[in-house]
Amino acid sequence: xxxxxxxxxxxxxxxxxxxxxxxxxxxxxxxxxxxxxxxxxxxxxxxxxxxxxxxxxxxxxxxxxxxxxxxxxxxxxxxxxxxxxxxxxxxxxxxxxxxxxxxxxxxxxxxxxxxxxxxxxxxxxxxxxxxxxxxxxxxxxxxxxxxxxxxxxxxxxxxxxxxxxxxxxxxxxxxxxxxxxxxxxxxxxxxxxxxxxxxxxxxxxxxxxxxxxxxxxxxxxxxxxxxxxxxxxxxxxxxxxxxxxxxxxxxxxxxxxxxxxxxxxxxxxxxxxxxxxxxxxxxxxxxxxxxxxxxxxxxxxxxxxxxxxxxxxxxxxxxxxxxxxxxxxxxxxxxxxxxxxxxxxxxxxxxxxxxxxxxxxxxxxxxxxxxxxxxxxxxxxxxxxxxxxxxxxx
Amino acid sequence: xxxxxxxxxxxxxxxxxxxxxxxxxxxxxxxxxxxxxxxxxxxxxxxxxxxxxxxxxxxxxxxxxxxxxxxxxxxxxxxxxxxxxxxxxxxxxxxxxxxxxxxxxxxxxxxxxxxxxxxxxxxxxxxxxxxxxxxxxxxxxxxxxxxxxxxxxxxxxxxxxxxxxxxxxxxxxxxxxxxxxxxxxxxxxxxxxxxxxxxxxxxxxxxxxxxxxxxxxxxxxxxxxxxxxxxxxxxxxxxxxxxxxxxxxxxxxxxxxxxxxxxxxxxxxxxxxxxxxxxxxxxxxxxxxxxxxxxxxxxxxxxxxxxxxxxxxxxxxxxxxxxxxxxxxxxxxxxxxxxxxxxxxxxxxxxxxxxxxxxxxxxxxxxxxxxxxxxxxxxxxxxxxxxxxxxxxxxx
Numbered sequence: 025x026x027x028x029x030x031x032x033x034x035x036x037x038x039x040x041x042x043x044x045x046x047x048x049x050x051x052x053x054x055x056x057x058x059x060x061x062x063x064x065x066x067x068x069x070x071x072x073x074x075x076x077x078x079x080x081x082x083x084x085x086x087x088x089x090x091x092x093x094x095x096x097x098x099x100x101x102x103x104x105x106x107x108x109x110x111x112x113x114x115x116x117x118x119x120x121x122x123x124x125x126x127x128x129x130x131x132x133x134x135x136x137x138x139x140x141x142x143x144x145x146x147x148x149x150x151x152x153x154x155x156x157x158x159x160x161x162x163x164x165x166x167x168x169x170x171x172x173x174x175x176x177x178x179x180x181x182x183x184x185x186x187x188x189x190x191x192x193x194x195x196x197x198x199x200x201x202x203x204x205x206x207x208x209x210x211x212x213x214x215x216x217x218x219x220x221x222x223x224x225x226x227x228x229x230x231x232x233x234x235x236x237x238x239x240x241x242x243x244x245x246x247x248x249x250x251x252x253x254x255x256x257x258x259x260x261x262x263x264x265x266x267x268x269x270x271x272x273x274x275x276x277x278x279x280x281x282x283x284x285x286x287x288x289x290x291x292x293x294x295x296x297x298x299x300x301x302x303x304x305x306x307x308x309x310x311x312x313x314x315x316x317x318x319x320x321x322x323x324x325x326x327x328x329x330x331x332x333x334x335x336x337x338x339x340x341x342x343x344x345x346x347x348x349x350x351x352x353x354x355x356x357x358x359x360x361x362x363x364x365x366x367x368x369x370x371x372x373x374x375x376x377x378x379x380x381x382x383x384x385x386x387x388x389x390x391x392x393x394x395x396x397x398x399x400x401x402x403x404x405x406x407x408x409x410x411x412x413x414x415x416x417x418x
Numbered sequence: 419x420x421x422x423x424x425x426x427x428x429x430x431x432x433x434x435x436x437x438x439x440x441x442x443x444x445x446x447x448x449x450x451x452x453x454x455x456x457x458x459x460x461x462x463x464x465x466x467x468x469x470x471x472x473x474x475x476x477x478x479x480x481x482x483x484x485x486x487x488x489x490x491x492x493x494x495x496x497x498x499x500x501x502x503x504x505x506x507x508x509x510x511x512x513x514x515x516x517x518x519x520x521x522x523x524x525x526x527x528x529x530x531x532x533x534x535x536x537x538x539x540x541x542x543x544x545x546x547x548x549x550x551x552x553x554x555x556x557x558x559x560x561x562x563x564x565x566x567x568x569x570x571x572x573x574x575x576x577x578x579x580x581x582x583x584x585x586x587x588x589x590x591x592x593x594x595x596x597x598x599x600x601x602x603x604x605x606x607x608x609x610x611x612x613x614x615x616x617x618x619x620x621x622x623x624x625x626x627x628x629x630x631x632x633x634x635x636x637x638x639x640x641x642x643x644x645x646x647x648x649x650x651x652x653x654x655x656x657x658x659x660x661x662x663x664x665x666x667x668x669x670x671x672x673x674x675x676x677x678x679x680x681x682x683x684x685x686x687x688x689x690x691x692x693x694x695x696x697x698x699x700x701x702x703x704x705x706x707x708x709x710x711x712x713x714x715x716x717x718x719x720x721x722x723x724x725x726x727x728x729x730x731x732x733x734x735x736x737x738x739x740x741x742x743x744x745x746x747x748x749x750x751x752x753x754x755x756x757x758x759x760x761x762x763x764x765x766x767x768x769x770x771x772x773x774x775x776x777x778x779x780x781x782x783x784x785x786x787x788x789x790x791x792x793x794x795x796x797x798x799x800x801x802x803x804x805x806x807x808x809x810x811x812x813x814x
Contacts, residue, residue: 148686148754152752152754153754156686156687156689156753157687157689157690158689159690160690161689161690161691161696161795161796161798162699162702162703162795162803162805163720164774165689165774165775165795165796165805166750166755166759166775167753167761168750168752168753169752170750170752171748171750171752171753171761174750175746175747175748175761175763176746178746178747178748178784179746182746182784224751225750225751225752226749226750226751226752227748227749227750227751228748272726274720275720275722275726277763277771278719278720278770278771278772278773279726279771280716280765280770280771281727284745284746284763
């Protein structure tokens with residue numbers, strides 16, 4: 025059977041995101057997994073298989089390099105568990121593989137766990153530094169994560185006449201949102217002036233245009249909708265799940281077909297997920313969106329690529345207030361990657377726990393009233409892979 | 419012009435390259451400067467050299483050879499006769515003598531850290547090169563013992579008495595005189611009625627060949643003496659020689675920016691490297707080769723396994739144009755090299771795109787016309803990794 029309409033989330037939990045010097049990778053993983061099971065009211069011995077999303081085990085001495093980390097953290101042996109990775113879509117990938125596992129009929133209760141421990145190393149050993157050194161010795165040497173999105177930001181501002189301040193307002197909006205999220209890494213509001221005055225990272229981005237480096241984990245317990253209907257206290261349903269890639273990794277920068285104004289994988293993944301979910305007018309039909317705001321400009325092009333507005337209209341949509349908490353299509357009410365941080369493997373799963381909380385009406389202060397349908401979106405590598413999950417009420 | 423005969427050959431064409439600043443960028447070296455000069459030269463000629471001679475006393479490698487990456491960058495690697503002369507700064511002229519003796523089409527590249535000259539030598543050129551006398555004796559004026567870092571220099575009066583006077587007999591009458599000491603060279607040249615040195619900086623092994631090219635408007639003799647080695651040639655310009663000199667003079671007169679180039683701090687870079695990878699992908703890295711799809715016609719870089727547009731495996735190797743227009747850029751402060759590194763995406767004139775670093779002394783903006791130049795990317799694994807960078811300077 026397909027994922028859409030057939031696979032349910034019956035338990036969801038995210039750890040607090042932040043700098044957890046007192047806890048290791050396995051501790052975070054264990055908290056997320058047991059949290060999801062507690063939410064579902066299901067004991068560990070009933071879970072049949074698990075999928076782990078971790079993007080960079082090199083940051084943790086290779087702990088988390090394989091699925092056995094789950095067994096070690098929660099005592100899962102000898103049941104099957106596999107680690108998956110797909111750049112920043114790693115969390116989505118863990119959920120997608122778990123959903124496919126359920127949909128295939130092979131297993132009934134399956135854990136999807138995303139975990140990343142990024143702050144066990146100082147900035148010299150950080151993901152940026154590692155990537156700089158470990159990538160191809162010539163092709164795209166000089167590229168960093170902020171640098172690659174800054175290429176798009178400069179082209180986007182030049183092409184669409186978007187002001188630097190508009191980018192800053194994405195950060196302002198999402199930091200304001202995070203004041204209502206006790207699990208966010210940063211919970212202090214920022215002003216446009218502060219964003220513009222922050223230390224430069226990759227022009228035009230300063231530190232407050234960039235997602236911080238964060239530890240965190242999140243987990244979902246998945247089950248067939250048919251099972252959930254009978255046994256679950258509460259559940260939500262995958263209405264669509266799309267994943268799309270481009271031909272290449274760094275070669276994407278050299279692609280003369282790319283306009284540097286948006287990301288084709290997001291458009292392709294959204295097309296798949298929306299078709300499955302019967303979404304023809306995303307802005308009208310969706311109640312909230314969690315999207316990949318790794319850098320401020322990314323959120324603006326995500327609006328366009330996810331069909332919330334036309335190409336080049338991301339700036340005006342933001343400025344209209346429609347995507348702020350209380351607007352007609354609130355985006356990243358969690359605080360997004362800007363304020364929650366981006367423990368890579370955890371992010372996609374964390375977004376799905378956010379949607380679950382809103383649809384179940386338990387999102388507290390930041391509850392989007394009456395939310396019944398939402399989107400979780402991540403974008404990986406230099407925009408070469410994207411995953412879009414549509415999650416809705418039963 | 420007559421073909422090579424009686425111990426003489428002719429100069430077909432020449433190109434001078436000087437850095438925009440008073441010295442070269444820290445990612446330039448004798449190989450990249452020589453490559454820039456020679457690429458410009460090869461682009462405007464139908465001649466294909468069958469021999470390559472590199473003369474430099476500032477070789478990037480003390481051991482293992484420097485002419486190979488140069489041959490790759492020039493698209494000459496493969497069946498090729500090569501020589502590398504690295505004894506003293508006299509070797510720029512010695513390379514010309516060698517070229518005359520080889521009797522084929524020879525590309526001579528002479529370079530130092532402050533500039534380079536490429537000369538195409540063979541039959542049917544614009545100026546006859548006649549090697550005169552040569553000398554070799556044990557005389558140390560500037561040297562460095564293997565395994566030591568400090569260079570030793572002899573007393574200038576000794577250099578004058580023993581070195582310059584001894585080689586004076588190689589040429590009769592007026593001559594351009596080149597020695598590693600510009601002051602001594604100027605004095606010797608003045609004393610014998612030479613034309614005077616127009617070059618603003620000393621170019622090492624490239625200095626004597628550069629004098630030769632700049633002086634092509636009239637018959638001249640050039641004497642190069644360094645370290646007890648001396649070499650003299652006579653040049654007899656024919657039709658077309660003045661144009662070669664004028665081109666070099668244009669390079670010389672191009673406005674140069676005062677000040678030292680921006681330094682590069684490589685200490686944050688410890689890159690993954692692989693010898694087999696470097697060798698396997700040398701066409702892409704050093705020759706800037708992409709693939710032309712035989713099915714859909716797209717030109718693609720980096721060299722793909724299959725055409726990313728149509729999936730065809732019918733790919734034909736093609737060198738990319740080294741000029742184009744900036745699509746977008748960013749100055750990245752997170753890349754752990756120096757304080758910041760500008761990165762740019764360039765739409766190349768003949769199709770395909772390039773994405774990479776901007777040269778350290780450069781700065782580019784969207785829509786600007788730029789060129790790709792060979793530079794050192796890093797020295798990971800103890801080897802020089804050359805690659806292409808984006809330059810806003812007009813040099814060729």
